[in-house]
Amino acid sequence: MEGFSDRLLREHHAAWEAMQQHRFVVDIEHDRLPETVFNRYLVFEGNFVATAIAIFALAVSKAPGIRQQRWLIGVLNALVDTQIAWFEQVLAQRAVNPADYPDSLPGVLRFRDGMLNVAQQGSYEEIITLMFGAEWMYYHWCLRVSAQPQQDADVRRWVEMHAEDEFFQQASWLKAELDSCAQRLNEEQRQALSVLYGKVLQWEIDFHSAAYRD
Ligand SMILES: Cc1ncc(CO)c(N)n1
Numbered sequence: 001m002e003g004f005s006d007r008l009l010r011e012h013h014a015a016w017e018a019m020q021q022h023r024f025v026v027d028i029e030h031d032r033l034p035e036t037v038f039n040r041y042l043v044f045e046g047n048f049v050a051t052a053i054a055i056f057a058l059a060v061s062k063a064p065g066i067r068q069q070r071w072l073i074g075v076l077n078a079l080v081d082t083q084i085a086w087f088e089q090v091l092a093q094r095a096v097n098p099a100d101y102p103d104s105l106p107g108v109l110r111f112r113d114g115m116l117n118v119a120q121q122g123s124y125e126e127i128i129t130l131m132f133g134a135e136w137m138y139y140h141w142c143l144r145v146s147a148q149p150q151q152d153a154d155v156r157r158w159v160e161m162h163a164e165d166e167f168f169q170q171a172s173w174l175k176a177e178l179d180s181c182a183q184r185l186n187e188e189q190r191q192a193l194s195v196l197y198g199k200v201l202q203w204e205i206d207f208h209s210a211a212y213r214d
Pocket of ligand 1: 207
């Protein structure tokens with residue numbers, strides 16, 4: 001039988017494909033992403049790590065048991081240590097000053113506030129839907145693009161970080177957890193999660209488009 005996560009992928013195939021073929025993704029695939037776009041994206045992403053920490057912390061507090069909490073705390077640890085450190089190092093090395101790239105753009109704010117509001121107001125299942133939406137999509141484009149070369153070592157590393165087995169395990173855990181959560185929901189609740197998943201993909205598309213603003 002089709003799992004719930006595969007149902008979401010099927011129901012939102014058009015938005016999924018729009019993200020997989022987003023200008024940002026295809027520019028990296030063809031090794032032609034403008035440096036200013038990547039620098040701006042790094043600032044937006046670095047700021048989003050703080051939001052992601054808040055979202056995963058809310059998931060820990062709303063999780064149904066210790067098994068889920070143990071895994072999610074591992075994710076939090078990676079965000080707080082490895083990810084934050086990577087952004088500090090890469091922004092310094094590229095001499096990118098976040099103040100030069102204001103992130104109060106509609107696409108960035110909708111993504112950040114949309115995700116954070118759902119995490120604050122919503123259920124554990126909704127938070128799992130958010131993060132499955134973000135990570136499974138990201139893993140897939142990075143895996144495809146990692147087969148092509150990127151000259152900029154930071155762009156290359158960024159793609160690799162999201163095509164590696166560790167990130168695949170994280171995205172797969174969210175997928176399996178969502179399938180398991182959905183078994184305990186009625187059809188109306190599943191429909192609501194499907195609507196939410198569609199929003200996440202659209203928020204992602206708009207977030208990635210925002211990096212092109214000059
Ligand atoms: C904007 C965005 N979406 C998804 C991911 C995957 O974690 C990410 N790092 N950034």
